[in-house]
Amino acid sequence: MIRLILTVCIALVASVPPVQAQQGGLVTLQTRDDSQGWESVGRLDIAGKGFCTAALIRERLILTAAHCLYEEDGSLIPASRFSFRAGLRDGRAEAERSITRAIAHPEYDFQGGVTDPSTVAMDIAVLELSQPIRNSRLQPYRIAQRPITGDQVGVVSYGRGREEAPSLQEVCNVLGLQTGVIVMTCDVEFGSSGSPVFMVIDGETRIASVVSAMAQINGQKVSLGTSLAGPLDRLLSHFATAAPARIGGEQRLISVGERNSTGAKFVRP
Known part of the structure; x- marks a missing residue:
């Protein structure tokens, strides 16, 4: 599978022309005005571990990556260790909620690793908030159809060196798609x-x-x-009846102040 994903990704990049559309850089959302429309993106904190990024898709439901639910040894992180801080900026959040339940996609294989496209394609999870978020500034996001090669997309994220405020990259590009995996700049x-x-x-x-x-x-x-066309509907149906996500696999999270010198070609952000 490692050779497959390497071959697929190289082929995708080699088969598309150089990006002609403008490529936007990261912009820190420092003020209330900057953050307008992005408040429903938040930092998903894991006590004693680190954080991921998540977004509100229902009043009581957030969407994130499935691998964020696990310890490096494959053990499941208890829901009580998660907290969602919507619109977190310089220590203040628009809303904060604890988590009561966390469910990964039922076909997600945590042992598959990031070089397995079938694993990346199902790397989504939903987490249930302790209380719904009802705030005119924090509206749940709707889901778009799957993007295609050449589409322009944007991303809002927290990350190493920018833990205290979200960053927006308003314009990046879809280089290609393969087996439910979207390759982007x-x-x-x-x-x-x-x-x-x-x-x-x-x-x-x-x-x-x-x-x-x-x-x-x-x-x-x-x-x-991860392409959300199909997998998210399956996950939401599973969520209605499922117990917490099964144990297995590994994850990578960044702790505040942690440095990383990995030379890996494929890593979980």
Whole structure:
């Protein structure tokens, strides 16, 4: 599978022309005005561990990456250790909630690793908030159809070196798709796992993907996202009846102040 994903990713990049559309850089959302429309993205803190990024999709439900639910040894992180801090900026959040339940996609294989496209394709999870978020500034995001090669997308994320405020990359590009995995030029870092990837549809910002991993392809840094077409409906149906996510696999989270010197080509952000 390692050879497959390497071959697939190189082929995707090699088969598309150089990006002609403008590529936007990361912008820190420092003020209330900057953050308008993005308040429903938040930092998903894991006590004693680190954090991921998540986004509100229902009044009582957030969406993130499935691998954020596990310890490195494959053990399940108790829901009580999670907290969602919507719109967190410089120590203040628009809303804070604890988590009562966390469910990964039922077909997600945590042991598959980031080089297995079938694992990345199902790397999504939903977490139930202790109380609904009802705030006119924090509206749940709707889901977009799967993007196609050449589409422009954007991403809002927290990450290493930018833990205290979200960063927006308004314009990045879809390089290709393979087996439910979306390869993008979006700039992500450790802590960006679960970050929502957005598209603007008829003037409305919708979530088109969730960041699962980052990779280097021919020296170019890219991000890998999960296609939400189909998998999210399956996950939400599973959530209605499922127990907490099963044990297995590994994860990578960034702790505040942690440095990372990994040379891995494929890593979880």
